[in-house]
Amino acid sequence: MKRRSFIKKAGLAAAGITGVPYILPTGRLFAATGSRVVNHVVYVLFAGGIRNQESVGQQFLMNQNASLPEGNVMNNMLTGAPPSGNLIHDPWAPVLNTPMMEHGTLFKEVEYKNGPTGHYNGHTVAMTGNYTETGLNLNINPDFPTIFEYYRKHSDPNESAMNAWWISEGLGPYPSLNYSQSANYGAQYGANYLRPQSILGNAGQSQLGNAVSYQPDDVDRINRIKNILDNNFAQAGEQLPGIQNTPENREQIKNFLLQKMEDTANGNLDFATPGNDPNLLTGDLINISAAWQVLDEFTPELTVINTTNLDVCHDDFSAYLYYLHRADYGIGWLWNKIQSHPVLANDTIMVCMPEHGRNLDRNNIVDANGLGAYDHTGDNNSRRVFTMIVGPDDKVVQGQVLGSPSNPVAESIDVVPTIAHILGFKDSVPSNLMPGRVLDEALI
């Protein structure tokens, strides 16, 4: 063999070895970028604005009046004794035998350092890993890439939106958070967005309730006629803005949604309530219940969900405690479901974080129980949140609590790089895009 030919062939062989994707023993195919901690992340934006005092501080009513009891109303996520009296939140028995914090690391004091403490801003910071000054509730895609785009561009081998889901309790600006305006990322790397309350609720049942699931043969028939018609028309319609699934995935998701609508109408959906009682559902619990259906069906690698009902705290502190207690139940219920799933169990890390806190001082509104309400206008207290990372005991440090009010140990922007590390693509993302750090202390 001539020397030049040998060098050329050797080079091609080396390129093949390093560049060709390989198949893991689990059957998963992905390019050789970085090693993963686990293959699934569920990121819960425990949102709506939650004060550390009532959550990880377990102070219950004590801040309203020093003579009122303190105690833990989040008995699925946190270890701690419940309030001894004045139980205005109609307590539910925990769904978990041991609280989630025993299965991972609680960063008890995390800073939301910069920018307005608005819900959209808080979500944007949590999902892009960058602080933003964007005004409240602007219905636009964020400037910086979202965690979905990083994941799909740098990690997902099939670049499939089926592996990335953003499931929100509310509409408004939230649908805009499934992809950014970034020139190098954008909709082609976005997540499937879903607002289950609309699809499974009145609007969906009224407007989509007659839709039928077609067999593949019938889908082929419709597409065959469509192709004939398209061949006789010179123009192709511009793609609709937003993410696009492949035709096969689109059919799968359509059939899934229609089935879940039917299950809901017939009372056959698995609800995140005691006794599977649909009458106990809140908006947050509907969202969590539907998120489980997505996880169970598609086992996505990256799922982000949120709660928002706790924002009632602007004018009803009692309802805020009620929703805090129920959202905690829902998150515990979801974690419990994951532990019994054949694919997700022992291969999933869950991260929980409020998008921002609430003010230290009450506003002027008093609820029916005589309790004062709280806004979130950017004082230091509204910049205090927590982060909980739970997962398998050989992947996540168990039962660890870090940080205190005088010693914050992390920032809101740290979750995105942490998820990027967990899913093995952190080093592929340009470092200037992710200013936060990996929360290594939580990982083994």
Add this chain to the structure above:
Amino acid sequence: MNKIFQLSMIFLFSMSILFGCKQEKEYQYVFEVNEENIYQSNVDKTKQKTPEQYISILFSNLFSTTVPQQDLSQLAEVRASIGDKQMADEIILNDFVNSGNASTPTDQEMRADVDQFIENTYIRFFLRKPSPYEVLELKQEIEGDTELTPEMIYQAFALSNEYKFY
């Protein structure tokens, strides 16, 4: 000579009146509840419908009435709740066609007079008559597949590129 010239001028004048400038006849068809201009061909369709136009025109085409405000509001909510807008539109269309309220011919009616069904469907969705070749193509499909239903054909028309334009 003068006579020949005069006769020539009269002849030319007559010809110019008879054939010189023939006015294009515009057809106006009254179609269901709305008056619609019928296109002579699909080359006139150059503007893409907005999502709102698409949904409201689709509703009118299928139900022969304008979309009620409450339905429009719920449709907007449902559409906002699904990130893949193509998928959202396909489910909405699927619901419309299978609602039982859309004026859709039965399979028996379609197969009793396939040519008429094809012409009606083209006028209904594309606001134009099909070319003979288009009739032939679709007729072959319908006659060659007994499981192809009017509902499926309506969905194919509503999902086609031509339907996205006006």
